[in-house]
Amino acid sequence: MIRLQLEQLNTVQDAQAMLQTAIGVEFGTLPPYLYALYSIREGTNVQAKQRIRSVALQEMIHMCLACNMLNALGGIPTLSPQSYPGPLPGDIGPNGKPLQLHLYPFSPQAMEQAMAIEQPENPPDFPVAAFAEAIPKKAVTIGEFYRTLDQFLSTLPTGDWIAGRNQVIADQFFAGQVFAINQYADAHKAIEEIVSEGEGSSQGTKADPLDFQDAVAHYYRFGEIFHDRVLTKADNPLGYAWGPARLGVDWTGVYPAIPDPGLHDFSKEPPEAQAAQKACNQAFSSLVAGLQGAVTGKDGAMGEAVQAMFSLRMAALHAFTVPLADPSRVAGPAFLNTSSQGGHEA
Amino acid sequence: MSVLETPRIYFKGQVTWDPIVTNNYDTNYDETTGATIYPSAADKVKAFREQAVDAVATGNWNPHGTHRATFFETKVCGFDLGTGTKTADPFVSAGASFEGMLVDLEPYGTFSSQLFFDSLCFGVDGGYRILAPRTSRITARYINFRRNSVNTFIAGVASVVWQTSFAKTDGLRIDAFDSTALKGLAAAMQPDDIVGLTVRFNAYRTIYFDNADLTRGSPAGQAAAQALMAKLKSGGFQPNPARSLLVGVIGLWRKAEPGHEPDGRALTPIGNSALATAHARVSATSLTIDLANSVRETDKILTKQDLGSLSIVAVDPATQAAEPLGSIDYSQYNRAAYEASAGIVTVQLPAGAAQNAVGRNLEVRDAAGTTLLSELAMRAVPAAPNLYLDEGQNVTATFQVYDRGQPAAASVPVTLFRVDAGGGKPDNGTPMTTDAKGVLSIPVAATAHGITAYVPSFGAADQPSGGINPLVNTYMYVRVRPADPDVAQAPPTWQNVYNKVLANWNAMAPCMDNWLKLDDPAQVTAYGAMLKRLTDPTRFEAFRFMPVTRDMSAGERTLLYKFLDAVKSELELESIEAGPDGRSFAELSRSLRRG
Numbered sequence: 001m002i003r004l005q006l007e008q009l010n011t012v013q014d015a016q017a018m019l020q021t022a023i024g025v026e027f028g029t030l031p032p033y034l035y036a037l038y039s040i041r042e043g044t045n046v047q048a049k050q051r052i053r054s055v056a057l058q059e060m061i062h063m064c065l066a067c068n069m070l071n072a073l074g075g076i077p078t079l080s081p082q083s084y085p086g087p088l089p090g091d092i093g094p095n096g097k098p099l100q101l102h103l104y105p106f107s108p109q110a111m112e113q114a115m116a117i118e119q120p121e122n123p124p125d126f127p128v129a130a131f132a133e134a135i136p137k138k139a140v141t142i143g144e145f146y147r148t149l150d151q152f153l154s155t156l157p158t159g160d161w162i163a164g165r166n167q168v169i170a171d172q173f174f175a176g177q178v179f180a181i182n183q184y185a186d187a188h189k190a191i192e193e194i195v196s197e198g199e200g201s202s203q204g205t206k207a208d209p210l211d212f213q214d215a216v217a218h219y220y221r222f223g224e225i226f227h228d229r230v231l232t233k234a235d236n237p238l239g240y241a242w243g244p245a246r247l248g249v250d251w252t253g254v255y256p257a258i259p260d261p262g263l264h265d266f267s268k269e270p271p272e273a274q275a276a277q278k279a280c281n282q283a284f285s286s287l288v289a290g291l292q293g294a295v296t297g298k299d300g301a302m303g304e305a306v307q308a309m310f311s312l313r314m315a316a317l318h319a320f321t322v323p324l325a326d327p328s329r330v331a332g333p334a335f336l337n338t339s340s341q342g343g344h345e346a
Numbered sequence: 347m348s349v350l351e352t353p354r355i356y357f358k359g360q361v362t363w364d365p366i367v368t369n370n371y372d373t374n375y376d377e378t379t380g381a382t383i384y385p386s387a388a389d390k391v392k393a394f395r396e397q398a399v400d401a402v403a404t405g406n407w408n409p410h411g412t413h414r415a416t417f418f419e420t421k422v423c424g425f426d427l428g429t430g431t432k433t434a435d436p437f438v439s440a441g442a443s444f445e446g447m448l449v450d451l452e453p454y455g456t457f458s459s460q461l462f463f464d465s466l467c468f469g470v471d472g473g474y475r476i477l478a479p480r481t482s483r484i485t486a487r488y489i490n491f492r493r494n495s496v497n498t499f500i501a502g503v504a505s506v507v508w509q510t511s512f513a514k515t516d517g518l519r520i521d522a523f524d525s526t527a528l529k530g531l532a533a534a535m536q537p538d539d540i541v542g543l544t545v546r547f548n549a550y551r552t553i554y555f556d557n558a559d560l561t562r563g564s565p566a567g568q569a570a571a572q573a574l575m576a577k578l579k580s581g582g583f584q585p586n587p588a589r590s591l592l593v594g595v596i597g598l599w600r601k602a603e604p605g606h607e608p609d610g611r612a613l614t615p616i617g618n619s620a621l622a623t624a625h626a627r628v629s630a631t632s633l634t635i636d637l638a639n640s641v642r643e644t645d646k647i648l649t650k651q652d653l654g655s656l657s658i659v660a661v662d663p664a665t666q667a668a669e670p671l672g673s674i675d676y677s678q679y680n681r682a683a684y685e686a687s688a689g690i691v692t693v694q695l696p697a698g699a700a701q702n703a704v705g706r707n708l709e710v711r712d713a714a715g716t717t718l719l720s721e722l723a724m725r726a727v728p729a730a731p732n733l734y735l736d737e738g739q740n741v742t743a744t745f746q747v748y749d750r751g752q753p754a755a756a757s758v759p760v761t762l763f764r765v766d767a768g769g770g771k772p773d774n775g776t777p778m779t780t781d782a783k784g785v786l787s788i789p790v791a792a793t794a795h796g797i798t799a800y801v802p803s804f805g806a807a808d809q810p811s812g813g814i815n816p817l818v819n820t821y822m823y824v825r826v827r828p829a830d831p832d833v834a835q836a837p838p839t840w841q842n843v844y845n846k847v848l849a850n851w852n853a854m855a856p857c858m859d860n861w862l863k864l865d866d867p868a869q870v871t872a873y874g875a876m877l878k879r880l881t882d883p884t885r886f887e888a889f890r891f892m893p894v895t896r897d898m899s900a901g902e903r904t905l906l907y908k909f910l911d912a913v914k915s916e917l918e919l920e921s922i923e924a925g926p927d928g929r930s931f932a933e934l935s936r937s938l939r940r941g
Contacts, residue, residue: 212469
């Protein structure tokens with residue numbers, strides 16, 4: 001599971017650092033989710049795809065909201081793609097062992113990993129609850145991390161907030177989901193949304209936040225796929241049950257993709273596979289550049305990022321169909337930022 | 347009668363509209379032939395796209411649109427089981443999920459909008475839920491050009507009624523659990539007379555450039571357009587969706603009720619009435635009237651116009667004697683009431699009063715006694731409000747005639763007018779009569795391509811002599827796509843298939859670059875099977891049909907398929923060998939296309 005290091009929060013700079021960690025966490029979850037999503041064969045796992053896609057989209061939105069908060073506090077968001085396998089930024093894990101995130105094709109393993117990322121403070125009855133042990137002090141879930149941040153932000157004087165600074169808004173994309181952070185009330189609303197959509201926990205006191213009115217939190221959506229059961233309102237002490245309806249998960253409806261293509265030596269692969277990887281990396285690099293521009297106030301950059309996102313999707317879908325030297329295997333995108341520019345644009 | 351009876355459930359929220367509007371202009375697109383009008387240039391598609399971007403300055407507000415229409419921040423907000431609007435129920439606050447494709451059958455105007463979609467869902471999988479797979483597309487009617495005279499930017503002044511219905515036999519499902527509202531609705535759906543559910547919503551206060559303060563012709567509006575142009579020219583994918591507020595209602599759909607436009611007794615505006623058309627139902631104890639599209643907002647903060655107490659009377663058509671039925675106070679149609687119950691107002695009737703409405707015309711009058719709305723007893727509602735045909739097809743279209751909301755008798759005289767695509771010029775009309783079930787049958791011979799509207803009339807009050815009045819007339823739009831036999835017979839080369847077929851949409855819809863590069867033969871052939879699936883006419887109603895504008899001719903499809911089939915054969919061969927205002931409504935309709 002993910003456990004983030006809580007540092008002492010005394011200054012705006014401390015909050016900025018915490019937000020930068022949050023941005024890294026949100027951004028870092030995208031590649032594992034997208035790798036699993038794009039590895040699903042056309043025409044299979046419709047409901048699973050829907051759920052993974054919806055979570056990935058929300059992670060992107062959460063990242064934008066975190067960037068908006070950081071911008072509102074005078075910081076400069078930086079999107080630094082991480083390597084896979086590798087830990088999310090700030091993850092110290094329970095017992096000091098951070099979770100090594102892998103790029104897995106769609107599989108129970110990929111869903112288990114996703115649940116571990118999204119696991120709330122008080123996990124429900126299954127299946128990763130066993131991991132919830134001996135968590136060191138100051139090692140917190142993503143939700144707790146945000147709530148601690150929220151508490152600190154509420155103490156900041158009004159003057160620490162800069163209205164209208166480099167904000168990503170929903171004028172073109174994400175209607176009703178992304179909004180400007182101009183003051184603490186906006187930040188509080190953003191954090192509430194991030195936490196409730198991510199972990200779904202209500203104020204960290206109860207494992208079951210399900211009102212069955214809106215889409216369930218990320219943890220439960222991955223749980224539904226893992227169990228191949230729809231999380232269903234039930235008249236029992238928990239208030240819910242797994243099933244009886246199924247999602248129709250077909251674990252075989254997936255391309256035979258290698259995990260962690262970033263570790264793979266493609267120089268020995270056929271030119272088509274090398275070209276497919278190159279196209280994926282170019283698209284991902286464009287995505288990073290577009291997002292970096294968008295969160296640092298460049299006009300039109302979100303449109304460039306979204307276009308790059310579509311290019312990445314097309315490149316990934318193609319890559320998953322290109323055989324490697326071992327013709328029974330394929331490779332999806334490694335999510336490598338090959339842009340020479342890198343860094344951020346202030 | 348549908349949403350005018352109980353139980354019903356209310357929702358409200360917002361919707362984004364992201365159409366490509368480049369084809370709204372006759373300089374860019376010939377809606378008669380469905381052909382893109384290219385500028386003279388070596389690379390006609392590139393030049394067309396650039397021209398579309400330059401036209402942002404003169405009103406082409408969304409060249410990078412996707413046609414998508416998506417609900418957001420839309421939630422169930424109340425219900426009425428027969429005892430007034432309530433909110434105490436776990437289903438209240440459930441979210442609504444909807445994504446459709448906004449397409450105008452007649453792209454130059456605003457009378458024929460529709461939403462193609464796959465399903466509508468209130469609530470969530472596993473929880474409280476109404477899951478409604480599509481029975482038919484959502485249709486817009488009764489566009490009200492005077493809804494909010496302050497919100498003037500592009501089509502911001504207008505509101506419109508959207509409606510569709512979902513048959514029980516098409517997979518409609520209610521997961522009620524302990525929700526009283528949903529249990530009530532599910533129970534009411536049981537009788538055989540109930541075909542399913544009707545969903546109606548009113549879209550209003552439409553804003554553009556995500557800015558509610560823009561006004562027509564203002565420097566701020568021009569600046570917003572310039573900013574969009576700059577973004578478009580700098581690259582990337584730059585859609586510019588508009589967005590509207592909406593209030594809506596879910597109710598029962600009974601046999602013989604129209605699925606796609608309001609049923610009941612139609613009360614239409616008289617003269618320069620302050621109210622727009624409303625539909626009403628009279629039961630033994632109450633009168634229910636849908637004012638969702640009727641009462642204007644007077645400012646940017648959506649204050650409803652205060653017309654004082656509105657009286658509802660039943661007028662004897664012979665003697666003009668008026669019998670009072672009840673009244674509606676401002677508190678029942680102000681903004682709060684409007685948003686709480688989607689503009690639907692129920693008036694309790696005194697004992698025996700309902701009888702006074704039988705055979706009489708309902709009227710809504712203001713406090714001074716001036717008639718604002720008056721009933722048109724006879725209405726004819728098309729079975730297919732927006733009908734697409736291919737040149738050479740012969741079909742019989744039908745209108746169900748209603749007499750004060752009930753299916754009419756046989757031999758009712760109707761004059762059917764054919765009106766030009768713009769809705770402005772009617773012919774002399776053809777007299778017709780209904781059959782035994784009150785149905786008007788019209789043979790439609792698609793002998794020539796183009797767009798025509800069919801408008802039934804029962805007398806002077808609804809005769810479309812000045813063109814379609816969308817608050818008064820019911821109508822059917824018919825689009826006949828050209829046969830294009832010359833295109834069908836062209837050799838299936840890439841050059842032909844691109845220039846004669848795909849370039850049309852490649853030019854008009856830059857958003858396609860995100861999914862499939864239509865000018866890339868490698869991509870087109872690689873996704874040939876998918877292309878055939880998405881353009882298959884049997885998927886015409888689906889959300890993901892291509893082209894989204896539904897304007898591919900039979901000849902174009904033939905050429906495309908010949909090309910894809912030939913490529914497929916080649917690939918298979920290779921694989922064996924090598925491995926793997928004072929204006930008319932028609933003018934108003936056109937004018938809303940400008941900034």
